Amino acid sequence: MAVPLGAFIAVSAVLFSIGIAGVLVRRNAVVILMCVELMLNAANLALVAFSRRGGFPDERGSVFVVFVFVVAASEVAVGLAIVLSAYRNRPTVDVDEIHAMKG
Amino acid sequence: MSYDLVGVILFAVLAIGIVGAGIGVVLLDRITASALLMAFTFLNVAGMFVLLGAETIAAFQVLIYVGAITVLILYGVMFTPQRERAYALFFQTQWPWAALVVAPLGIGVALVGLSFRDRATAVPAGGDLDALATSIFRDFAFPFEVASVLLLAAMIGAIVLVRRDD
Amino acid sequence: MxxxxxxxxxxxxxxxxxxxxxxxxxxxxxxxxxxxxxxxxxxxxxxxxxxxxxxxxxxxxxxxxxxxxxxxxKEDIRARLTDRWFFLSAPGIVFSPMLASWVVIPFAPGLVGADLNIGLLYLATLGSMTVLGIVIAGWASNNKYSLIGGLRSGGQLISYEVPQILSLVTVAMLVGSLSMVDIVDAQPGWQLTVFILPLAFLTYFIAGLAETNRNPFDLPEAESELVAGFLTEYSGMRYAVFFMAEYGEVSVVSAIVATLWFGGWHGPFVDTAGPLLGPVLGVLWFTLKTYAFVLVFMWIRATLPRFRIDQLMALCWKLLIPATLTNLLVTAVLLLAFPGSLLPVAIANWIMLGLFVLAIPLFQRRRLASLRARLRAAA
The missing domain is CATH 1.20.5 (Single alpha-helices involved in coiled-coils or other helix-helix interfaces)
Incomplete structure (x- = not known):
């Protein structure tokens, strides 16, 4: 008995849901960034798993994972920069309190 | 004892690690514990990649997520105040609605995903490195260059955003 | 069956x-x-x-x-205001990647834990995990000295990873493989990589000194300014684990240098000594080469004074990274332009090494001049 493809997809779906839940319910901006990273990771897992579908590996799925890595690195750098500059204007990282469109 | 069984056991351990640590990231009050559990999730996903025969991707995963992104997020944790707060303020106000939306969505997608019965452990002979490199530098050479421009733009943007105007 | x-x-x-x-x-x-x-x-x-x-x-x-x-x-002490999870996990996070690095290093013909075809990438990956442990240790200790040490270390390790990996890439290009076994097999007899890529060796060695937090790059634990940096709050066995990780990292970097640039287990009589004695001789040569570089590490520690943090960053971003990037570009172009012959690559690399060594004093003089100008402007 080998692990079927569906099991990987299911884990990926559960991880993605956890990420969405974290983004929707947590107040701390840094934790929200972490949850976005979890969602990207879930997408990576699904991409790699599907690129292995049907017994003949096709690396084009993995290439997209490499691009997701690039996007994730840019996202976390810019995201943290935004959190830090927002914190500099108002001393809070609570997303419910950061609602002004201008500082 | 066969290798297939070892694969199933490893998969189960990694899946429990991913889901458990992911839930921990969302539910734990200590942000430091959240960050550590996030790094743990990344490591487990890298383990999943190895199970799928994508060890190059697994190495990139650890290099970028654990070595760079987790460290960046830790810097974010250090530079912003993380004071203790009342548990009532832990979640945003719309958390019941969020749970109502997310739970059916996650379960639904997971059920659809489980319907794929193909073998997923078709490990390419000799690793995935050659095929991946050929794919990136032949079929996806232009997107690859664009991705490097994106990284440069993100770097400059981050520096501009956090720079103090002395 | x-x-x-x-x-x-x-x-x-x-x-x-x-x-x-x-x-x-x-x-x-x-x-x-x-x-x-x-x-x-x-x-x-x-x-x-x-x-x-x-x-x-x-x-x-x-x-x-x-x-x-x-x-x-010794008693296992944990101060009350430390962050429990981070404090307890940091030594393990620093120690385990070092231990895992040994898996891909070939000790003798046929004697390697796992001949991964991504060997070099694997080593780079494990090297980057150490940063996490050190930053965590510095922050968890809830101590200003530890925090400064951890943050310095984070900046230093992330910066020096760039020239380190770029130097590794140069060798991978030359050999055409990331597998450590293939890299050793590509250097029989006197065809050592160091004769072809001397500049990559020098830059990797300097970056390796910084990656292992050794003198002259031991700012994270500079005892005259920071007590012991991120190690300040650690004692007993946890301290010993950090210590072993540091010495282990030194051996790992030396072993990588010996494998990539000095032929690994290749040496006199390895191929002719027979199936039993050959591997033993291979291990011997490999260990000797590794410990030769460990000795160089110690020699440097006893000789050079410590850098200041701005000098450290300037050396990395203004000197090492441009040098490794140029080296990578020139080597790649020459490898494609002259397939089958390594002589042009070797000549170009030796010329670049000469330029690099000559550039250091000029670079220092320019830096000193700009510093003096700034001091004069301030006064």
Missing amino acids: PEGPFGLDPAIWAVVRLVIALALLVVVVLNGALSQVYIERKVQAFIQNRYGPIHTGPWGLLQTVADAVKLLG
């Missing part, structure tokens, strides 16, 4: 092999740390014209054993 070695089932043999390898690894690494501490103290003493440890055992040989026993017997 297929049979593995000693008539065992392959599945059982895989487990047995894993246990043997782990046991060997732990013994080698722990003994390596012990002997390196002793050698380091003796070498420092020799350079500083004193005796070093002489009292415990013959020639002081048992001194480090006594120190280890003392550290083992």
